[in-house]
Amino acid sequence: MRKIFWIVLLFPFLTNAQNEVNIQFNIKNAKSKSITIINGDYTNADVLFGERVIEVTLIEGKANWNHQISKPIFVTTRYQDSITKEYFSYAFYLSPKDHLGFSFDSNSPKTTVVIKGKGHRNNQPLIQKLINNRQSLESYEKDSLPDNVLKAITVRNIANQKTLKDYISENRPTKEFIKIHSLYVKYFPLWTYIRFKGNQKFNIREPFMRNENKWQVIEDSLTNISPVNNKEVLAIPDYVYFLPSYIGRIKERLWQHHELLKEYYNTDTQQEAVEIFKEDPENLLKEKIINKHFNGKTAEFLYGILFKYAIDKKEDNLPEIFSRFIKKFPLSKYIPHIEPAIKTITEKRERKLTDKMVLVENPDSYKTFDDVLKLIKGKTVLLDMWGTWCGPCRSEISLHSEFIKNHFRNKPLDYLYVANHDNRNETKWQELIPYYNLTGKHLLASPELTKDIMTRVKGQGFPTYVIIKKDGTFELSKAGYPMKRNVLISQLENALNN
Secondary structure (H helix, E strand, C coil), X not given: CHHHHHHHHHHHHHHHHHHEEEXXXXXXXXXXXXXXEEECCCCCHHHHXXXXXXXXXXXXXXXXXXXXXXXXEEEEEEEECCCCCCEEEEEEEECCCCEEEEEEECCCHHHHCEEEEECHHHCCHHHHHHHCCCCCCHHHCCCCCCHHHHHHHHHHHHHXXXXXXXXXXXXXXXXXXXXHHHHHHHHHHHHHHHHHHHHHHHHCCHHHHHCHHHHHHHHHHHHHHCCCCCHHHHHCXXXXXXXXXXXXXXXXXXXXXXXXXXXXXXXCCHHHHHHHHXXXXXXXXXXXXXXXXXXXXXXXXXXXXXXXXXXXXXXXXXXXXXXXXHHHCCCCCCXXXXXXXXXXXXXXXXXXXXXXXXXXXXXXXXXXXXXXXXXXXXXXXXXXXXXXCCHHHHHHHHHHHHHHHHHCCXXXXXXXXXXXXXXXXXXXXXXXXXHCCCCEEEEECCHHHHHHHHHHHCCCCCCEEEEECCCCCEEECCCCCCCCHHHHHHHHHHHHHC
């Protein structure tokens, strides 16, 4: 009984040891003090909501990295020469119990790689030609038709097929390796073409829109050959990174083609679908897309992505979406990572307007920037040009507003928030002011006023921040986007001191 007891007691530790992977780095002529490791197991809750990138310290070019895994995963190592600043990347396919030795000469890394140890048959240099096949398609960015780029992708994938065939013949990798890399080759045309197509409408705009159906026909044929709803492909980092952008492209297409909305909202009429869509063309629409095109593990992952990128940015309807999510996936490991934020959002919704949140009366009477300057005459003011519809605006408010106000507490700095393109969103506007605790003055701008202010301050988009001084002079924020908060604070301090 005593032996059985000790075996049971030690079982978790034995299991961890059995699942551990190890890479020993040995870099000759190393000119860097660290090597970067990127975990490709992106659907894992701790990776999706935690740290995906870690730095491992090199001591005289040597380091040892250990990690616990329960299934094969892709891991990318990245070495940057501290003198030339050039990067050398190497992708590994690691299985539990793999113990690899990875060495190269930093003076010529691509030709000096040596992989030894358990798992070496899955990680020889030849496979990098497949995994790192990132040749530019820039030469096709002026094409209004998809034929040439599709041909180029097809030729490239034929090369991928040959690379994989040669690799299998030369190295005799594991069955799991062959299966996942065969899926990589199969799905490569899908994600490569759809990514290119998604950018093409911005590259050439009108010519693309004129031929959009021809581009879409090819996308549809590729998704028929390689269904997007395939949980096995979630093991491939390239595919996992592609899926959120795929959701975004469908969303953008629905923005342009309201006649398609009825398929997603299950309404009796197109007009009814359009009205529901207008209430939230971001989070709720993404949920509709996920539910129409995906299920199982893939849908769970895409819900996770929805929450990850909406929290602290555009948080509309997230508690309601979360409620539906936990009913679909009650055992999801994403829940503990999401739930605290949902609780905070729910609490912030309960906030009400206070006397420190002043809504400027008769907003239509403000036609020009000069009218606005009269409103705040004699004061030092931070002007925030934002919109309820603007994700970056709301993200910057979440990240910086409270910090800036705490920094300038008890100092004569006022705040003016001008909401732009929000004339039809007055209810949402009045809800978000207390939601973000935006103490200060609030003006709902007409299109005429928005145009005049942005022209005068030379603003390029939203959000735009302007520092207005007591004497009525002003300067555009130099903090950029994403905001370099210390830069804006320095500008504001100079304005107050001068």
